[in-house]
Amino acid sequence: MRIIRAFSFLLTLLLVAAVAFLFVAWRSEIPVDEQAASAAHPPELVAKGAQLAAVGNCIACHTVPGKPAFSGGLAVPTPFGTIHSTNITPDPETGIGHWSEAAFERAMREGVDRDGNHLYPAFPYDHFTWVTPEDNKALYAFLMTRQPVKAETPDNSLTFPLEFRPLLAGWKLLFFRKGQLQPDPGQSAEWNRGRYLSEGLGHCGACHTPRNSLGAEDVERHFAGGEAEGWQAYAIDENSKAPVPWDAESLAFYLRNGWHELHGVSRGPMAEVTGNLSLLPDSDIAAISIYVASLMGEPSPERLQKAEQLRAQFGGGRIIQASDSQTPPAPAASDHPGAAIYQAACATCHESGRQQPFGGLNFALSTAVHAPNPQNVVNVTLFGLPPADGKASAVMPGFAAMLTDRQIADLLAYMREQFSDEAAWQDLEAQVANTRSGKYHVAVRPSDGIERAPHNVGAKEE
Template sequence: MRFLRAISILLTLAVIAAVGFLLIGWRSEIPPDNRAANAQYPPDLVAKGAQLAAVGNCIACHTEPGQEAFAGGLPVPTPFGTLYSTNITPDPETGIGRWSEAAFVRAMREGVDREGNHLYPAFPYDHFTWVTDEDNKALYAFLMTREPVKATAPANDLVFPLQFRPLLVGWNLLFLREGGMQPDTLQSEEWNRGRYLAEGLGHCGACHTPRNSFGAEDRNHHFGGGEAEGWQAYAINASSHSPVPWTVDSIAFYLRNGWHELHGVSRGPMAEVTGNLGLLPDSDIRAIATYVASVMGEPSPERKEKGERLTRSFGNGGANITTAALDENKASADLSGHPGAAIYGAACATCHESGRPQPYGGLNFSLSTAVNAPNPQNIVNVVMFGLPPGDGQPSAVMPAFGNMLNDQQVADLLGYLRARFSDQPAWTGLTDLVAKTRSGEYPVTVLASDGIERAPKNVGAKE
């Protein structure tokens, strides 16, 4: 009898807790605004919204390759299944054409849509809480003046029970940072502006910070490196593996131009970022660079000295390249008999040892973060799928070698690059990684070098 009573009490408490949980997370529907999509917005406000949408890289996630801009439907793979981005054009039936500005702001700050449904944090509202009222107004004006597109995204395909959106209340309680950014009075106005753009609308940490088992950013390893669309987003803190340390000047140049002579060309999802940032004024680019450089911190004396040596050797458009410089990190053992040496000589050396300056020449691998990174996925992607050209304009380009080299040959080539141009330990499991990348088991999104037009996914991979 006591046992049954205890069970009854526990079940009652569980029901009460569940009801309380749902009540905490319940959000009412915001009435539709049938005039929103036809309202008139000042041109300067729309232009400002365009710049802000570029900072947020909104078009990248909310556009399916080959389809209308902002119409949604892009599959977003996660460890918990596949999400599909939503239509954010002002279509009244399938988009946000009936959303009031209040509904838009709630989505940005609370991750809740107009109808009261919780949004999945693949939409980085945990960063967008920092967006000011003024900037939200401009973003809203920009989106409401896009071409309406009638398009419904496919249903999300998530593991049970994550289809039940009220569960996101728990995620929000644990990880959602509420409230606007509080300026750091000890830092400059430029630094605070950069922090606002990078940590807020720019949501840099969404890619460049590792995630925990709940899919939230690991705040103990801020900017410590993450993953996006089959690419490694490199660490952009003190643990950066860039052979030449980044500076404010080099970050600003890279963000503005999509390349830097000592760091190479942006590729993968980062190509979209640098492509979209072209709309920003130089002052905002500089502010982001100032903030990110401060997070990276001052390099160690040893790393700084090595970077200066590499800069003397490879700076000035490669005009100072010497035989010694080409073998900056060459191991003491003779690598001439390495199985990847002949492949490198035939496929890579002509471009990567030519001294032809960036962005059209191949970066010498002594400068390559990909070759020095702990995870070889990026260099696998580049070798397999190349760097497609930009659409209708001069751009960096690299051929894909996935159809010319088999899995073992690619692995041999990468092992040689690591041994010759890096002082890091050898990668393991390369052949298996190449095979899974080729087959699509590890899906990779391949982009043109300008980042604006997406190249076909899995270029050269077996279907």
């Protein structure tokens, strides 16, 4: 009898807990706004929204290459399955054409859509919650003046029971903190502006911060390095492995131009970021750079000394060589199995002395070669760097069709040994094989990204 009573008591507790959880998880639907898609918005507000959309890199996640801008459907691989981005054009049936400004604001601030469904944190509302109402209003105006596109979002494919969206309320209770980012009175206005852009719409930490087993950012290791679309997002704190330490000036140049002579060109998802940031004013680029540089800390004297040597050896003022003057340097004496491959496949460009962005970066300057994880250099070696469409850009051939997994592993092991003083990478051949096979879902981008988001991208036709 006691067992039955205990079981009944536990069952009652579970039912009460389940009802309480569903009560907490439930969110109401916001009524349809029939006039939302046709409402007029001041041009200056739309222009401001275009800049904000560029900061948020909205077009990158909400556009499938070759399809209309912001029409969604992009497959986003996660450790829990595949999530597809939504259509954020003002189409009333498949997009956000019936969303009021209040519905848009709730999605940004709370991660809940117009129908009351909790959104997966692949949409980084844990950062967007910090965006001001004024900036949300401008972003809403920009999106509502894009061309409506009828495009159904494919179904997600997630591990059971994650398709049950109310469970996301539990994730939010654990990891999501709603609120607006407050300025730090101890810092300059420029630093605070950079913090707002980087931590809010820019959501830099979504890629550059490692995540825990439940997919939340590890706040104790903010900017310590993460992963995005099969690429390593480098540490941009005091753990940065850049041979020449970044400072605000070099970061600003890189974010504005997509390359820096002592750091190389942006690639993978970062190419989309630097491509989109072209719309921002110099003051915002400078603010982001000042903020991020402040988190990197002061390099050690030893690191600064080595950096000065690298600057003297590879810095500006060198003659830009023509393509027909690029001759391989004398090979270094080595019996390493990757040495001959390097000499034949890499040295002609990467030791030519030709400046960035069109010459190959000397690997003594390469963060990829010094990084703890070789994934980025594996990606570039296999797939290369495609040319940008219709403009001069950095370009590199891929070697997937010419070199075996073993040969690429030997090549990269040689580069690690020759150009860095870091410990050897482990299991290189397996990592190359898994990357080649598609297991890691690597996204390959030209040096200026897939698409950029100037003011007129996706705009309604008049």
